[in-house]
Amino acid sequence: MTSTITQRVGHLIGGEMTAAENARAVHDPGKLDEVVAEVAVGTVDDVDRAVRCAHEAFQSWRQVPVAERVQKLLAAADVLTGSADELASLLVREHGGVAWEAHTDFALGTGVLQHTASLTEEFFTPVQFDDAESFISVEKVPRGVAAAIVPWNMPVVLTMMKLAPALATGNTMVLKPSPFAPAALTLALSRMAELLPPGVLNVVHGEGDVGAALCSHPLVRKVGFTGGTETAQKVIGATSETIKNVTLELGGNDPAIVLDDVDIDAALDRMLKGVYTRSGQICFAVKRIYVPRGLYQRFADAFCDRVDEYAVGHGLDSNAGFGPLNNETQYKKVLDLLDRTRNSAANLVQLGRKLDPAGWDNGYYVLPHVVRDTEHSTPISCQEQFGPVVPLIAYDDEQQVLEWANDSEYGLGSSVWTSNPDRGLDVARRIEAGSTFINTHAFESLDLRMPFGGIKQSGIGREFGTDGLAAYVEDHSIRRLK
Ligand code: NAD
Numbered sequence: 001m002t003s004t005i006t007q008r009v010g011h012l013i014g015g016e017m018t019a020a021e022n023a024r025a026v027h028d029p030g031k032l033d034e035v036v037a038e039v040a041v042g043t044v045d046d047v048d049r050a051v052r053c054a055h056e057a058f059q060s061w062r063q064v065p066v067a068e069r070v071q072k073l074l075a076a077a078d079v080l081t082g083s084a085d086e087l088a089s090l091l092v093r094e095h096g097g098v099a100w101e102a103h104t105d106f107a108l109g110t111g112v113l114q115h116t117a118s119l120t121e122e123f124f125t126p127v128q129f130d131d132a133e134s135f136i137s138v139e140k141v142p143r144g145v146a147a148a149i150v151p152w153n154m155p156v157v158l159t160m161m162k163l164a165p166a167l168a169t170g171n172t173m174v175l176k177p178s179p180f181a182p183a184a185l186t187l188a189l190s191r192m193a194e195l196l197p198p199g200v201l202n203v204v205h206g207e208g209d210v211g212a213a214l215c216s217h218p219l220v221r222k223v224g225f226t227g228g229t230e231t232a233q234k235v236i237g238a239t240s241e242t243i244k245n246v247t248l249e250l251g252g253n254d255p256a257i258v259l260d261d262v263d264i265d266a267a268l269d270r271m272l273k274g275v276y277t278r279s280g281q282i283c284f285a286v287k288r289i290y291v292p293r294g295l296y297q298r299f300a301d302a303f304c305d306r307v308d309e310y311a312v313g314h315g316l317d318s319n320a321g322f323g324p325l326n327n328e329t330q331y332k333k334v335l336d337l338l339d340r341t342r343n344s345a346a347n348l349v350q351l352g353r354k355l356d357p358a359g360w361d362n363g364y365y366v367l368p369h370v371v372r373d374t375e376h377s378t379p380i381s382c383q384e385q386f387g388p389v390v391p392l393i394a395y396d397d398e399q400q401v402l403e404w405a406n407d408s409e410y411g412l413g414s415s416v417w418t419s420n421p422d423r424g425l426d427v428a429r430r431i432e433a434g435s436t437f438i439n440t441h442a443f444e445s446l447d448l449r450m451p452f453g454g455i456k457q458s459g460i461g462r463e464f465g466t467d468g469l470a471a472y473v474e475d476h477s478i479r480r481l482k
Helices: 043-061 067-093 098-121 155-168 183-193 206-218 230-238 264-280 293-307 328-342 357-362 397-404 421-429 466-468
Strands: 006-009 011-013 014-018 025-026 030-040 127-130 136-142 145-149 173-177 200-202 222-226 245-249 256-257 285-291 345-350 371-374 391-396 415-417 473-482
Touching: 006 183, 011 043, 011 183, 014 098, 030 067, 030 183, 030 357, 043 145, 043 173, 043 206, 067 098, 067 183, 098 155, 098 466, 127 285, 136 328, 145 183, 145 206, 155 173, 155 183, 155 222, 155 245, 155 328, 155 466, 173 206, 173 230, 183 371, 206 230, 206 245, 230 245, 245 345, 256 397, 264 285, 264 345, 264 391, 264 415, 285 293, 285 397, 293 371, 328 345, 328 371, 328 391, 391 397, 415 421
Parallel strands: 006 030, 145 173, 145 222, 173 200, 222 245, 256 285, 256 415, 285 391, 371 391
Antiparallel strands: 011 014, 011 200, 025 030, 127 136, 136 473, 345 371
16 A cells, blocks of 8 residues: 655644644545545644634734725635645545536635625625614624534535635634545645734634534634534534524535426536536535426436546546545445445446546546436435436426425425526426526536525525625624614
């Protein structure tokens, strides 16, 4: 086994990168015998130190004029852009994505910082009433120390969706990255932290115990969490004792509803990006596709033909359409789902090709799969697969497909595919989800003006824009009688 340690990454506390007593090796999910980084493993004491540091920094950061904080955020956006070329390949080697996906993560993160900065000053304008009886001022104040807990699939943008509104509104932050993609993110954050007063932005590495310690720390006033629904239940439990405000961005099982007037070729160009980008490991990936029965064979044949063009390999191989899964748990979960589907009445089709057959077993690689001739109620249709496999389900009429689309405890994204814009809008309005896209369902569907988040068990609250800013402030209502 070869082992090439390229990065050592510590905690970032009070403006300093500190070495840790314990470190954990991060392996390349596309070359398991390579160690990409050695990353600190934090303790409850590290969390306490970071939170106290952030609490102290909060006392002065909250007093910094809004315009100055906005300038810092814009400078941080420049630093993030400047870091992208250097850090994207490190990100590829720890999270398993392909190069353009890692660059997209940095670019989206920069966009979130800039967009949030552009909204902050107006957002802070107090709402005031002045009449014969009284003067009222409703003012926005930061909450205090905000904890951010993020997953591994798009770590940069998912962090910026919390960091930008938190810091712009005068909070300070302690972030816990995922142990499966901590290095590139922390190196980018350490550069951004140099622009800020010490303690405003802190990072503590670790696993569930570190996350839990952040969630229960009495000086943490806000938790912004992105991850799985089961972990979110623990976050709610840990934050309940100290009554913290939480924003939760969780899993999804996004339906794509194809209508009978769809232009199949045009739809496939965009839809495939929504299914197989990041090997399907995106919270709002297309996870089940409903096709009118009369169109089913034609659509399924065309879909499989296109999927067969995918080449799967290491993210740094420019021929790779997508890379390996991120970690062993996720890999085993997807393989188990494929086995169960293979042994069911459905027709599981394996497609695409291996770019490096000799290196295939040295990574968590899975070829693209399509599940044909399956039903709405099967595990592959009802579960979040988070992998490169998607079921195609035939439906008979609009009422039935809407019932099926809404028959889920998830409600994150969704899409409608049609040549008729009005019909698309009509169907979109009847879907239960945080977002519905028409003729698109991928990164390119996102617009920072659209609040992002889920309903039902896909989450609580929204990120992006003023909704995102509002999650990090309290209203302070002041009334003076005359
Ligand atoms: P996860 O829930 O296992 O982990 C997320 C984060 O929580 C990690 O940093 C992890 O270390 C931490 N954590 C683990 N136990 C904890 C605890 N007890 N208390 C506090 N924190 C704890 O999720 P994952 O495997 O990293 O990511 C995949 C999941 O994330 C999928 O379900 C996916 O849909 C979801 N996700 C959602 C969005 C969204 O915006 N809605 C985006 C990306 C991913």
